[in-house]
Amino acid sequence: MRFRAVRLTALPMSTSTHPNRTIHAAFAEKVDAVLSALELEGALPPGSPRGNVAVEPPRDASHGDLATNAAMVLAKQARTNPRELAAKIVEKLEADPDVESAEIAGPGFINMRLSDASWRAELAAIAALGADYGKSALGNGVTVNVEYVSANPTGPMHMGHCRGAVVGDALASLLEFAGHKVIREYYVNDAGSQVDTLARSAHLRYREALGDTIGTIPEGLYPGDYLVPVGVALAKELGDRFKDVPEEEWLPIFRAHAVEAMLDLIREDLALLGIQHDVFASEAALQAAGKPAEAEAWLRQHDLVYDGILEAPKGKTLDDWEPVELPLFRSTRFGDDQDRPIKKSDGKWTYFGADLAYHFQKAENADALIDIWGADHSGTVKRIKAAVAALTEGAGRAIAFDVKLVQMVQLMRAGEPVKMSKRSGSFVTLADVVEEVGKDVVRFTMLTRKPEAQMEFDFAKVVEASKDNPVFYVQYAHARIHSTLRKGAAEGFSPSDEHIGLLGAEELDLVKQAAQFPRIVEAAALAREPHRLAFFLYELAGAFHAYWNMGNDNPGKRFIIADNPELSGARLFLASQIGQVIRNGLAILGVEAVEEM
RNA sequence: GCGCCCGUAGCUCAGUCGGAUAGAGCAUCAGAUUCCUAAUCUGGGGGCCACAGGUUCGAAUCCUGUCGGGCGCACCA
Numbered sequence: 001m002r003f004r005a006v007r008l009t010a011l012p013m014s015t016s017t018h019p020n021r022t023i024h025a026a027f028a029e030k031v032d033a034v035l036s037a038l039e040l041e042g043a044l045p046p047g048s049p050r051g052n053v054a055v056e057p058p059r060d061a062s063h064g065d066l067a068t069n070a071a072m073v074l075a076k077q078a079r080t081n082p083r084e085l086a087a088k089i090v091e092k093l094e095a096d097p098d099v100e101s102a103e104i105a106g107p108g109f110i111n112m113r114l115s116d117a118s119w120r121a122e123l124a125a126i127a128a129l130g131a132d133y134g135k136s137a138l139g140n141g142v143t144v145n146v147e148y149v150s151a152n153p154t155g156p157m158h159m160g161h162c163r164g165a166v167v168g169d170a171l172a173s174l175l176e177f178a179g180h181k182v183i184r185e186y187y188v189n190d191a192g193s194q195v196d197t198l199a200r201s202a203h204l205r206y207r208e209a210l211g212d213t214i215g216t217i218p219e220g221l222y223p224g225d226y227l228v229p230v231g232v233a234l235a236k237e238l239g240d241r242f243k244d245v246p247e248e249e250w251l252p253i254f255r256a257h258a259v260e261a262m263l264d265l266i267r268e269d270l271a272l273l274g275i276q277h278d279v280f281a282s283e284a285a286l287q288a289a290g291k292p293a294e295a296e297a298w299l300r301q302h303d304l305v306y307d308g309i310l311e312a313p314k315g316k317t318l319d320d321w322e323p324v325e326l327p328l329f330r331s332t333r334f335g336d337d338q339d340r341p342i343k344k345s346d347g348k349w350t351y352f353g354a355d356l357a358y359h360f361q362k363a364e365n366a367d368a369l370i371d372i373w374g375a376d377h378s379g380t381v382k383r384i385k386a387a388v389a390a391l392t393e394g395a396g397r398a399i400a401f402d403v404k405l406v407q408m409v410q411l412m413r414a415g416e417p418v419k420m421s422k423r424s425g426s427f428v429t430l431a432d433v434v435e436e437v438g439k440d441v442v443r444f445t446m447l448t449r450k451p452e453a454q455m456e457f458d459f460a461k462v463v464e465a466s467k468d469n470p471v472f473y474v475q476y477a478h479a480r481i482h483s484t485l486r487k488g489a490a491e492g493f494s495p496s497d498e499h500i501g502l503l504g505a506e507e508l509d510l511v512k513q514a515a516q517f518p519r520i521v522e523a524a525a526l527a528r529e530p531h532r533l534a535f536f537l538y539e540l541a542g543a544f545h546a547y548w549n550m551g552n553d554n555p556g557k558r559f560i561i562a563d564n565p566e567l568s569g570a571r572l573f574l575a576s577q578i579g580q581v582i583r584n585g586l587a588i589l590g591v592e593a594v595e596e597m
Numbered sequence: 598g599c600g601c602c603c604g605u606a607g608c609u610c611a612g613u614c615g616g617a618u619a620g621a622g623c624a625u626c627a628g629a630u631u632c633c634u635a636a637u638c639u640g641g642g643g644g645c646c647a648c649a650g651g652u653u654c655g656a657a658u659c660c661u662g663u664c665g666g667g668c669g670c671a672c673c674a
Contacts, residue, residue: 056613059620069616072654082654106617107654152674192674313599313671326672337600337670344672351674378601379669405602407667449610452602454667456609465636468623476636484634523613535611539621549638558634597636 022518023122024066027114028055030099031068034092043088048077057516064103064111065512072108082108119508120500122515126577127497134517134584138525139179145366146172149270149277150187153262154198155224157269157430159457160374164406165430166446166590168372169275170530171404173588178525183366184277187358190259191283192351197221198262199255203242205231206254210240230261272434273443274590281361283354291357292349295391296327296342304330304390305342329356334386352380356387359401363392368400370528375407375452402528406451412458437463440591444471447534447589465597467545470538474582475594477541480548481579482595484559488572493560495576496569503570506547506557510574513543514581521588530589537585544578 031053038044053074058067071086078085086104093102093112100113126133148168151161169184176182189195201222208214209231217223234257242250263280270276286292299305308328312321328339329352342353362369369388373381381403392399411418411428418428434442441462448470449455467473488494503511516536524532551558559571583593 052614054613054616058617059612060617063617067617072616075654109617189674194674310671321671324672341672346672348672350672352672375602375668377669377674380674381601405668407602453610454603467637470622472636480634487634519613526614532611532613535621538611542621546638548634551634552630552632552638555634560634 022125023114023118023515024055024057024519027066027098027112030093030096031055031070031089034089035070035074037092038088043085044074044078048074050074056519057512058109058111063105063109064101065114066112067105068110068112069108071104071110075108086110116508119511119515120503123500123503123511123574123577124497126514126580127573130580131584131587133580134177134521136178136518136522136525138522139175139181141179141181142368143181143183143366144172144175144368144370145183145185145362146175146370146372147185147187147362148172148372149266149275150189151266152189152192152194153259153266154194154222155262156226156265158427159409159411159430159433160427162273162430162433162442163409163446163451163455164372164374165270165273165275166443167404167406167451167530169273170443170447170533170589171370171372171528173590174521174525174530174533175528177588178521180525183279185279185281185362186277187355188259188263188280188282188284189351190255191287191349191354195255195259196251198258199251200247201227202230202234202254202258202261203247203250206234206238207231207243209235210243212243226265227258230258233257233261269430272431273439281358283358286358286361287349287354291361292342292354295357295360296353298394299329299390302390302394304333304394306330308339310338310341329383329387329390331383331386334382334389336382336386340383352383352387355384356391359384359388360391360395363388363397363399363401366399369402371401371403373403373405375405378405381405404451404528407454409446410454410456412456413460433459440475441471443589444474444534444591447531448538450529450531470534471591473545474537474541474586475591476597477544478579478582478586478593479595479597481544481575481582484575485572485579488560488568491560491562493565493568493572495573497573499566499570500573501570502567503574506550507571507574510543510547510578513540514578517581517585533585533588537582537589540578540582540585 032050035044035048035050035053039046039048050070050073053068053070055066055068055070058064068089071089072082075082075085083104086108090102090104090110093099093110098115098118100115102110102112105111129135146168148171149157149161149165151157157165172182172184197220201217204214204217204221205227208228234254237257238253242253296305305327307325309323309325310328312323324345326341326345327343329342331340332338340352341350342356344350359369371384385401385403388399388401392401437459445457445462446455461469462471463469465472485495517540520532520536524530547557555561559568559575561568561571579593586593
């Protein structure tokens, strides 16, 4: 079976993966080398699996810079107890000039302190890599298709779409930064009954534009004003020849026009958030190209689609339920609770029937798929996972597929919920919110909670300029760094790595915190959780502000020391690199790193 | 009735493929500060990680069950 791409308007540019070795990766390799040496000496059986060996910063900084559980994980295989094995590991680690100290703690942890020189080298590495600092080769060029937003093209975007849009976009950027090729895709549901409703609503506005009195918009049609200009445009372009003719004659034409107009609206809304998709995939085009039929034929051939009758839903009474024979996909074979119809009794494809073919099409151009959905679609996750498994495994190429559910956002205004009603058309649009609070606030706020948790979005809290507001706090740190650099320049000081040997423990603590960035990027990418970056940035900003505050009481801790150009240069260099890391992180989240506030 | 997500401090939330004494902000309490590196600072108290079992050197984290909240549950999208 072979599907061709439908309207694959653009292929993503390949991201340059930048395999830079971070300090954490370098020390993980050192530990690994020690273990290999121990194998050669016979202290460890050769080929001991090391999958569970971790080298990471301990939770409690007083334990040192890095800790490893290697001795505890491998003690059993070495037929010894963890502390004894740890002693052997420690002996070898201590021989490394970059290891200041290595100690055994608790049940067999090994705590390491790294030399100041290695932290200074990491600081220099941030400067050398600049915007590339933190990039990872983790993704290994694997192409990931991230499908997000995919709102029905029946009107402008409202706040219900916003969280998924931001999370999806940040995730896409994160994966790119971590070495993946990414396709940002939007699935356009332009084949269902909703776009027919849209077409009828547009026709009404068209008649209105031609002078008909339309009165109140009938129940079941979209009442929003945004269709008025669509009607005007249609009247201008088509004249009055579709005014009094049967629906069959104008519906497809009006539908196509209206959908295109709505997509323009949506693209504008997305642009306000800084979001741009690579591909808008049309459901109608997919169907016109016969993709669902191809999928059905293939599935029937493999006994994965059959004609059957659905059982009546349990725990719910439906007055008009009657048994009907439909083509059903055997999703139960892949863990779903029920087989699912791919066609309706009128012969048209169900949403699922088309979606199944659509996912297979995506799988043809990518190695892994991610869908970002609203939590109200949680019930359909199993069936689509089943479909992807059936189609891709059947085609001999199993594809990693992940559905991320994004919970609803409760809009609040000064503690009171904002009422939204779709029926009356009084929903809060995304454009209104962005206009009121700004793109950066919307994006960052949406990323300060894990997506699967419900969240509140309070207009009042979110624009507050204080340290209680994470967006402000992080941006302020960056702005503060730049104002310091400006001030330094005005006084004749510029950042320089010449004397970074002058930086002491408190300054290096800042470096240690910033040096976590590459790890956080990888962990967030693996977990597909961009919000981890937001928390990291908040903490890094906090550490920077805390250091800054020391300068209030102790002028010797300020960045600019008038009579000490060497130290000033080194500290400004430090500040500049902290700024670089904040900038890199904010760039992934799509939030501007402002230089002034 | 079934499925998915969630349950961590008074509140809003983090918590690294299982790791050491479970963290942050708000609120509260006690101090500092009115200087300019504006849009505060330092510190304290506060926890049965919903509950009960299980897995193992070790569980907030994994598994099972119970309770509570959200979302969804014929061919809609």
